[in-house]
Each structure stands twice: as structure tokens, then as C-alpha cells.
Amino acid sequence: MRVFVTGASGWIGSAVVPELIGAGHQVVGLARSDDAAERLGAAGAEVRLGTIDDLDVLRRTAADADGVIHLAFKHDLAFTGDFAGATAADRAAIEAFGDALAGTDRPFVIASGLLGVAPGRVATEVDGVSVADDAAGPSMRHRNGHLTVALAERGVRSSVLRLPPTVHGDGDNGFVAALVAIARATGVAGYVGDGSHRWPATHRTDAARAFRLALEKAPAGSTLHAAAEQGVRIRDVAEAMGRHLGVPVQAVSPEDAPAHFTWLAPLIGTDSPASSTATRALLGWQPTGPGLLEDLDRGHYFA
Numbered sequence: 001m002r003v004f005v006t007g008a009s010g011w012i013g014s015a016v017v018p019e020l021i022g023a024g025h026q027v028v029g030l031a032r033s034d035d036a037a038e039r040l041g042a043a044g045a046e047v048r049l050g051t052i053d054d055l056d057v058l059r060r061t062a063a064d065a066d067g068v069i070h071l072a073f074k075h076d077l078a079f080t081g082d083f084a085g086a087t088a089a090d091r092a093a094i095e096a097f098g099d100a101l102a103g104t105d106r107p108f109v110i111a112s113g114l115l116g117v118a119p120g121r122v123a124t125e126v127d128g129v130s131v132a133d134d135a136a137g138p139s140m141r142h143r144n145g146h147l148t149v150a151l152a153e154r155g156v157r158s159s160v161l162r163l164p165p166t167v168h169g170d171g172d173n174g175f176v177a178a179l180v181a182i183a184r185a186t187g188v189a190g191y192v193g194d195g196s197h198r199w200p201a202t203h204r205t206d207a208a209r210a211f212r213l214a215l216e217k218a219p220a221g222s223t224l225h226a227a228a229e230q231g232v233r234i235r236d237v238a239e240a241m242g243r244h245l246g247v248p249v250q251a252v253s254p255e256d257a258p259a260h261f262t263w264l265a266p267l268i269g270t271d272s273p274a275s276s277t278a279t280r281a282l283l284g285w286q287p288t289g290p291g292l293l294e295d296l297d298r299g300h301y302f303a
């Protein structure tokens, strides 16, 4: 397939591109800078210059492709307080892709998140996420997942791949890397309460394979979970960080969490395990990468 990938130069995207090419697909990657264009070209992808706000570029490139994987997200806005702006841009891009792909039955896969899908119990693929009208923060993004699933009614083979907050691996710039940076800066590897909260986890290479399999196989309107591990206790993560950084492992009270964990404070205390049983059965996805604790013990997060 000729596959248009947004966010192809990002951390997960740069694993998705070789995964697709290795399976015999052609990749057209969206690049918003010369540096990203150069890296995409070196990886064997064709480059389309533009940003996710260039809706005409998105529509035209999608119309020329056999499928689309949408990974770009304005993390720069989201992590500096404008989550609404980031999700609005994402929505506009998804609408543009929907217009380009309507009636084609071509695959359209987007990235979403597993954190908070069903707090306190194991989330499954059938769990919907209702988003309050006045929602702020990461939960707002689930509306874009609903929009994507609904594109199935317009003749798009759409699917939403929910990722663990802890997609991990060398070069990670996400949640685990942020927790390591906080432990380093504060001199404490912290957890909230008794640290029994669980987060699912997946190695980056397994996430990349899940995107390829979703593109190739997911039925229209699917919600999928790329959770290799159902739930890793946050206290175990803190203990691994404490060991590697040589800092004490300590409970942080909910009152002190905002000062200690900054933007991660509302998330770190969320118990959010997730199953991927249905996704494995549907796609034949079989994770092979290291688990999160094993990956932490490889040392690259602390180099």
C-alpha cells in the first residue's frame, strides 16, 4: 500500500516508517521542517512538506494514498496548557482525512490514549469514553476518537489505536522520560499514595507493529488497544528509577503531587490498566519487546 503517515518524523512515527517499509509498503511522510524531511528521506519515505493545519495538503495527499496513519499531534501546545488548541487542530485534520477518504473503504488509523479509559478497572476495547462538555486536558482527545470511529458510516475503514501512556524505549520523550526527569530534578523517585496504581505499557517497536496491523487488517470503526503489559505498578517504576538514579523512593501525598509532578500530577495517581485481548485476536498482534521494568533496567533512560 502507499501509506500517508503524519507524525512520521516523531518518536513513534520513526518506528512506524521502517515497520511499514519492511512489510513492503510505500510511505509518504508529512514533514514540517527541513530536518524532518531529511530524516524521512533517509528512512526511505517520500516527503510531503506541510503542517497538520495545511488541510488541503492533507486532503490531497490522502486522496492519492491507499491508507493513512495519523500520528501528528501538537504536543508543544498540549503540554504548555493549550490542550483545547491541540485537540481542535487534531479534529480539523481528522475531518479533512474523513472528507478525502469517504466512500473509499480505505484504512485510516489514528493514535489515541489508554490513560483514564476505565479508571480503577481493566479497560477493554469495548469501553467507550464519555467526555463531559466542559472537559479539559487529555480526556478531550477521546472526542476525536469518536469522530474517527464514526467515519466508518461514511465508508472509511477507520480505526483508533489506544496507546499506553508508557510507550517506552530508547529515545523516549514521553511520560516515562518525564518521570525520570522529575526524579532527577527533585532528588526523589516519587509515587502517589501507596503507589499501587497501574499503567499499561508497550515497547515502541510493538506499538509500531500494531499500527501496521491495524492499517492492514482492522475492520471499519474498530477501537484497538496496543497494551503489551496490562498494568505495571507505578511504585515498581519509581523503585527502578530510584535504583538507577541513586535517589530515595518516596510516597508523595496527593496535596504535594502538583508541586512534585507538575503537569503529570493529575495523571500519575490514575489506576488505568488495560487489556488487549480482543486486539491480539483481531490483528494477530503479538508483542515481543521488553517489558517496561526490563527496559528501565537496560539503563538508557538514565544515561
Ligand SMILES: NC(=O)c1ccc[n+]([C@@H]2O[C@H](COP(=O)([O-])OP(=O)(O)OC[C@H]3O[C@@H](n4cnc5c(N)ncnc54)[C@H](OP(=O)(O)O)[C@@H]3O)[C@@H](O)[C@H]2O)c1
Residues within 6 Å of the ligand: 006, 007, 008, 009, 010, 011, 012, 013, 030, 031, 032, 033, 036, 050, 051, 052, 053, 070, 071, 072, 073, 074, 075, 111, 112, 113, 114, 163, 164, 165, 166, 167, 168, 173, 174, 175
Ligand atoms: N509516546 C507515548 O507514550 C504516547 C502515548 C499515547 C499517545 N501517543 C500519541 O501517539 C502519537 C505519536 O506520539 P510520539 O510519542 O511519536 O510523539 P512525538 O515524538 O512528539 O511526535 C509527534 C509528531 O507530530 C509532529 N507534529 C507536531 N506538531 C505538528 C504540526 N503542527 N504539523 C505537523 N506535524 C506536527 C511532530 O513533527 P516534528 O518531528 O517536526 O516535531 C512529530 O513528528 C501522538 O499522537 C501521541 O499523542 C503517544
